[in-house]
Amino acid sequence: MQGQVEQPPPAVQLSQKPGKDPIRIVLDSRLRIPLEARLLHLDSPAPTWVAATAAAPGEKIKAVQRLGHEVLVLPEEDGRVALKPLLELLGRRRVQSLLVEGGAAVLGSFFDQRLVNRFFFFFAPKILGGRDAYPAIAGLGVDRLAEAHIAANLTIRRLGPDVLISGDL
Structure with a gap:
């Protein structure tokens, strides 16, 4: 994560057209994202999904979910979210393209x-x-x-x- 979430890059900022906001997917293996992060408080019709691993604390998962976001618990690879299982999951959810800003x-x-x-x-x-x-x-x-x-x-x-x-x- 290293600060990317704290200052949202252009692609995660809201679109000027209603309904056109992208789904935001945050990679955060240990769910260290601050609950106050702007990304978790956007007024947007598009969801924010947080991809984490089993190393994420259960209470933090629940806290992020209480804010209205889905936490995707995925396998880990070298201490990070394993990318291929993430992409397979996104494919099953019909995500057809992914812009990676990180x-x-x-x-x-x-x-x-x-x-x-x-x-x-x-x-x-x-x-x-x-x-x-x-x-x-x-x-x-x-x-x-x-x-x-x-x-x-x-x-x-x-x-x-x-x-x-x-x-x-």
């Missing part, structure tokens, strides 16, 4: 398991760096160039001072 670890997990088929990278004209800087995508990565993800159908678009690069994998 920190480096979440994005890295999706890339490591080759669960990404389209990507959107936004670049701001700000250069950060340093030995201890956070990567955009963490995870295991690949050991050899031959194992790298190969992008196709690239598009590049300027959005004010920012640049959006999208493509298929």
